[in-house]
Amino acid sequence: MPAxxxxxxxxxxxxxxxxxxxxxxxxxxxxxAAPSTEPVGDPVTRSWRDxxxxxxxxxxxxxxxxxxxxxxxxxEVLAAWQKxxxxxxxxxxxxxxxxxxxxxxxxxxxxxxxxxxxxxxxxAEVSGLRGDDDG
Numbered sequence: 001m002p003a004x005x006x007x008x009x010x011x012x013x014x015x016x017x018x019x020x021x022x023x024x025x026x027x028x029x030x031x032x033a034a035p036s037t038e039p040v041g042d043p044v045t046r047s048w049r050d051x052x053x054x055x056x057x058x059x060x061x062x063x064x065x066x067x068x069x070x071x072x073x074x075x076e077v078l079a080a081w082q083k084x085x086x087x088x089x090x091x092x093x094x095x096x097x098x099x100x101x102x103x104x105x106x107x108x109x110x111x112x113x114x115x116x117x118x119x120x121x122x123x124a125e126v127s128g129l130r131g132d133d134d135g
Contacts, residue, residue, distance in 0.1 A: 092119050 065071035096119065100112035 089123060092123060095119060 062071060066073065093116075096112045096116040099115050100108040103111040
């Protein structure tokens, strides 16, 4: 560093020493103001960060959709569905005894057996236990 001239010392300092201050209107300020499209860091580090940011964004979107009612909780839907199916099954299995009570006394057993057989076939078809694939 030159010690004999102030201008020479300032010139040497600006070319050899990095300062923390940046010019507000200089090229560094313009570059800092414009967002960079190139990823910072090595590609491997950037890729896992991108994946993590995407995953975090998806989690936030799902939480928002759940709170707004646009998305339903899987366990709640499954529980409601199972309750409806169990109710339907018990109502269907109660039909034979209701029909038998309305039939003449001589044919109650026959009517009850026929209706019960048909209901069990229908329930087996709906549950997928029977091998028939007509649809």
